[in-house]
Amino acid sequence: MRHLKTLNQKAARIEQYVKEQEAIAAEGEDVVALQRGGVPQSAPNIPLGCAVIFSPGWEVDRTGGTAGLCQPVERDLFDCHIGCYWPAQVPDQLNHAPDWTNKCAAAQKDWRKIDLIFP
Amino acid sequence: MAACTAWIRALVLAGGIGAALLPSSAFAQAVAADAGIPIESDLVKSKCGGCHKPDANNRMTRISYRRASPENWERTIERMVTINKAAVSAADARAIVKYLADHNGLAPSEARPIAFEFERRLIEWTYDGDKDVATLCSGCHAFSRVMSERRTKDEWAGLVSMHRGYYPLTDNQPILNGSGFRRSRSLPPEETDKRQPMEKAIDYFAKTFPLVTADWTEWTSAVTPANLGGRWAVTANIPGKGPAYGEMTVTADASPDTFVTKTTMTVAKTGETVSRTGKALIYTGYQWRGRGADAGKPDEPWREVMFVERDRTEMWGRWFTGAYDEIGIDVKLAKISGSPMVLGAGQLALKRGGSASVTIFGANLPATLAPGDVSLGAGITVSGVAVANGVVTARVAVAADAKAGPRDVVVAGVVKPSSLVVYDKVDGVRVLPRAGLARTGGAVFPKGFQQFEAMAFANGPDGKPNTRDDWPLGLVDAKWGVEEYSATFNDDDLKYVGTIDAKTGFFTPALDGPNPARSGNRNNIGDLWITADYTPEGAAEPIRARAQIVVAPPVYMRWMASEVGK
Numbered sequence: 001m002r003h004l005k006t007l008n009q010k011a012a013r014i015e016q017y018v019k020e021q022e023a024i025a026a027e028g029e030d031v032v033a034l035q036r037g038g039v040p041q042s043a044p045n046i047p048l049g050c051a052v053i054f055s056p057g058w059e060v061d062r063t064g065g066t067a068g069l070c071q072p073v074e075r076d077l078f079d080c081h082i083g084c085y086w087p088a089q090v091p092d093q094l095n096h097a098p099d100w101t102n103k104c105a106a107a108q109k110d111w112r113k114i115d116l117i118f119p
Numbered sequence: 120m121a122a123c124t125a126w127i128r129a130l131v132l133a134g135g136i137g138a139a140l141l142p143s144s145a146f147a148q149a150v151a152a153d154a155g156i157p158i159e160s161d162l163v164k165s166k167c168g169g170c171h172k173p174d175a176n177n178r179m180t181r182i183s184y185r186r187a188s189p190e191n192w193e194r195t196i197e198r199m200v201t202i203n204k205a206a207v208s209a210a211d212a213r214a215i216v217k218y219l220a221d222h223n224g225l226a227p228s229e230a231r232p233i234a235f236e237f238e239r240r241l242i243e244w245t246y247d248g249d250k251d252v253a254t255l256c257s258g259c260h261a262f263s264r265v266m267s268e269r270r271t272k273d274e275w276a277g278l279v280s281m282h283r284g285y286y287p288l289t290d291n292q293p294i295l296n297g298s299g300f301r302r303s304r305s306l307p308p309e310e311t312d313k314r315q316p317m318e319k320a321i322d323y324f325a326k327t328f329p330l331v332t333a334d335w336t337e338w339t340s341a342v343t344p345a346n347l348g349g350r351w352a353v354t355a356n357i358p359g360k361g362p363a364y365g366e367m368t369v370t371a372d373a374s375p376d377t378f379v380t381k382t383t384m385t386v387a388k389t390g391e392t393v394s395r396t397g398k399a400l401i402y403t404g405y406q407w408r409g410r411g412a413d414a415g416k417p418d419e420p421w422r423e424v425m426f427v428e429r430d431r432t433e434m435w436g437r438w439f440t441g442a443y444d445e446i447g448i449d450v451k452l453a454k455i456s457g458s459p460m461v462l463g464a465g466q467l468a469l470k471r472g473g474s475a476s477v478t479i480f481g482a483n484l485p486a487t488l489a490p491g492d493v494s495l496g497a498g499i500t501v502s503g504v505a506v507a508n509g510v511v512t513a514r515v516a517v518a519a520d521a522k523a524g525p526r527d528v529v530v531a532g533v534v535k536p537s538s539l540v541v542y543d544k545v546d547g548v549r550v551l552p553r554a555g556l557a558r559t560g561g562a563v564f565p566k567g568f569q570q571f572e573a574m575a576f577a578n579g580p581d582g583k584p585n586t587r588d589d590w591p592l593g594l595v596d597a598k599w600g601v602e603e604y605s606a607t608f609n610d611d612d613l614k615y616v617g618t619i620d621a622k623t624g625f626f627t628p629a630l631d632g633p634n635p636a637r638s639g640n641r642n643n644i645g646d647l648w649i650t651a652d653y654t655p656e657g658a659a660e661p662i663r664a665r666a667q668i669v670v671a672p673p674v675y676m677r678w679m680a681s682e683v684g685k
Binding site: 010014058059063065073074075083085090094095096108114118119 | 197198201202259260285286287288289556562563564604606607608609610612632633634639640641642644645646669670671672674675676677678
């Protein structure tokens, strides 16, 4: 990194990140393998019970993290509802909950009025 | 004919897939040609017969050509009520589920491999049959849901059509992160099987999960009324607390296959006691579905799902509670007869060269015992024994050269194999589960919690860590904490997603809903490392173990069948 000059914000963030990691390493802390005799973790660690088969994922994205998810979920919730995109997670407009959005015009604002559906 | 109307409406809305389905009259004729199961219940015939017409042999369309678990029958009847507007009272619905699960149910050998489905466990499990078919179904539910049914080929086709009709997107939804679609996955050139994925699935189901099986035929002739009344010794494992032992008294209730229960349990490590009363129902002669509540907490019901072994002397399963059934204990019950039983020890391990007080739990054990009546094997000297409330407490000294390894516990000649292990030193600590899942809640939707526990391990015979022969030494009192799991730059999950109890390892997620304090109004979702610090006896530095937790949004649908225990 010494020979490169940062030009944009992302590059500055990378530089900052590297600095932080170097500082942690200088303090002698182990930042990678915290579990003694640790198990190598090469693959994403995806918790059980997650629906990962659709993109971008409900609980985690394909890397096993939460960075790539649709956020906040309320922003896109009614689209999932109308399109039956997440039939196991979000009530579908077609059959199970045709009136789900009645009490709530914009989920991002009125999310407290969203009902739990017992299909 | 409300069912048919909704069915047709779904098909019309689905658009373009009607050609894949048989018209309802042709469908009825097609299924009638198979060997269906006659329905003898007047209640089922009167409540379901409006749409599902019985033939001359009492075989009703659809119903007679399917076998399923109690939970699956419950889901079906709930769907008939919510979507098809069938008029069925709650009491009638329960009686219908009972009849159908008994007469059109699963054989024990069919239910045993997928017990986790009914026990609502989050376990690591992969279906070892056809991968394409498993992928097709497991986008929305575990493949074990499919395995909790048996159908004729036409019935399987009907089930697939139902999914395509109700969820039109199932045909063209991107799966596996955009690598293909259910309907038109990209086939490699060498692939000779050009069948549409749904067609392939129907063929596979018909062959693998047929209506008529030798196991079901055998079970229907062998099954006898489940007389489970009596005393049962309970051995339990409570996440975060360790082993617990106790007794359940089962008494036959008024109706056939119903029981009332009274349970007491003692957590070996802490001495705390649990006292619970409940009711239970037996389906198909072996499936225990119960519901109980702790004394003084009638509003916090625990569900009980257990598998009763054919000789009716043992049953096992899971008791659980929580909005997502996420809080649960593993249980194993053994029928108490006249003879003494040893259930197990209060701890999993004894350190070489040390002394300890070992509690041993059992049933019908003698009221007085001498040190010579208790044995833990060579190298372990029992110096004193006391018996109080049926629990044996033995003072033991473990020789410095005692052989390391699993030990049997013997009390008054009764042997409990591999009850505890003698070890040299703690080689490591693991946080269990390795990857946890919690769900935001508390504002509108209920929270989904996650209990972690820190298990000490010794390396075992091979001397290597993280191998199958490692010996679990029991839960240790670790200091719990959280660390950032860096998924993005400037990841701020640590501040928002939830907290862990430093003493108990119980993770509580934050509130649901968008959070204005977070960038982009993100929900309080995210991922963290859970850390557990434990300093073994005599060690200078703590051992740190960690696990991941994902805090996810709520699930807005409640699919789990929870009425079967009522």
